[in-house]
Amino acid sequence: MSPLRMSTVGSMLNVTSVTKRYSGQDTDAVAGVSFVAVPGEFVALMGPSGCGKSTLLHLCGAMDRPDRGQILLGDTNLARLGDDQLTLVRRQRIGFVFQFFNLLPTLTLVENVALPLLLAGASPAEATRRARSLGDRVGLASRLDAYPAQVSGGEMQRAAIARAIVHSPALLIADEPTGNLDSGNGARVLELLVELNASLRLTILLATHASDIAAAAHRTLHMRDGQFA
Template sequence: MLSVETVTKQYEGQERHAVAGVSFAVAAGEFVALMGPSGCGKSTLLHLCGAMDRPDAGRIRLGDTDLGRLDDDALTRVRRDRIGFVFQFFNLLPTLTLAENVALPLLLAGSTPADAMRRARTLGDRVGLSARLDAYPAQVSGGEMQRAAIARAIVHEPALLVADEPTGNLDSGNGTRVLTLLQELNASLSLTILLATHAPDIAGAAHRTLQMRDGVFVPDAGPVTPARPARPA
C-alpha cells in the first residue's frame, strides 16, 4: 500500500535533517504507529507519506503511484481521492454541522449534495454520532469532534488514513474511545492506518510500532506489537 525508500527532508534554517534516509513499507489493511518524542521527525514523515509535502530525496509510492513524479495538481487529487487525514485539533469548519463537515470531501469530489449527506449520515451513525450530526462543532465535546473528523477523513473510502496525534487534544476517556474507533475501522473496513504518537499506550493499539529519534528509526525498534482487541465503537 505504501512504500518509503531512503526518504530525506531538511527544512531551511535547520542544521539537521527532520527525516534522514528513512525506509519502510505498510501493507494494505495494516495499522502502523510512528512513535517518538516531539521533534523526532514523525510528523514530518507523516506529512510526506500523506503527500502534503515533498521529500528532498528518496521515493514514496502509494500503491503503484510514485508521488515524486506528480505535479502539484496531481498531488492534490491524490490527497483528495486516496488519502484521509486526522489531526490533533480536529480542523472542523465551525459554520457547518457535523454532518456537513463529514460530507464536505464528497462534495469537493463532485458528489451530489443528497448523496453526500446520505453517506455522511450513514458513516456518522457508524462512528457513534447519530444524535449529534445536526449540531455544530462548538456544541459538542472534543471526542465527538474527533469522531466527526475521522468520519470526514474516511467518507471517500481512501486507500490510506494518516493520523497525527489524533488523541493528543483529548482527555483519557475520549482518547480511549477514539483509539478504539480507529481499531474497529481498521478491522472492519481493512482500513490502512499510519499514526504518529509520542505515547506508548497509543502506539500499542497498532499492529506494528516504528520508533523514531532524530529523524531516523531506532535500529532495534519496530517489533510487532500486540494490538488490543477491537471493540464496537
C-alpha cells in the same frame, strides 16, 4: 519484523531512503528513512516531539515532497507528482485526522463529514446520505446537526475521523489523534480507529508519543532525530 526486511509485494505504502530538510535547518527532519506498510496494516510512529514523526506523515500523506528518496502509494510515486496531482491524490486516496480536529466551525457535523464528497463532485443529497450513514457508524447519530462548538472534543474527533474516511481512502494519516482529548475520549477514539482498520481493511499510519496508543497498532516504528531508532 524489521521495516526494512518486510516484503514489498502488495504494499500499500513503500517508503525508500526518504530525506527531508526544511529551509533554515542545519539537520534533516527525516534522514534516509525506509519502511513498508501492507494493505490493512496499522502502523504507529512513536517518538518524542521534534523527532520527525509529523514530517514523515506529511510526506506519506502527499502534503509535501521529499528532497531525496521514493514514496510509493500503491504504484504511484508521490515524489514525482506536481502540486495538482498531489492534491488529487490527497482528495481521492488519503484521509487525514489531526490533533486539533480542524472542523469548519460554520458547518454542522454532518456538513463537515460530507464536505470531501462535495469537493469530489457528489450531489448534495448523496453526500449527506453517506455522511449521515457514516456518522451513525461512528456514534454520532444524535449529534450530526450540531455545530462543532456544541459538542465535546471526543465527538469532534469522531466527526473528523468520519470526514477522513467518507470518500473511502486507501490510507489514513493520523497525527496525534488523541493528543487533545482526555483519557476516556482518547480511548474511545482509539477503539474506533482499531475497529475501522479491521472492518474496512483501512491502512493507518499514526503518529504518537504515547506507548499505550502505539500498542493498539500492529507494529510500532520508533523515531529519533529523523531516523528509526
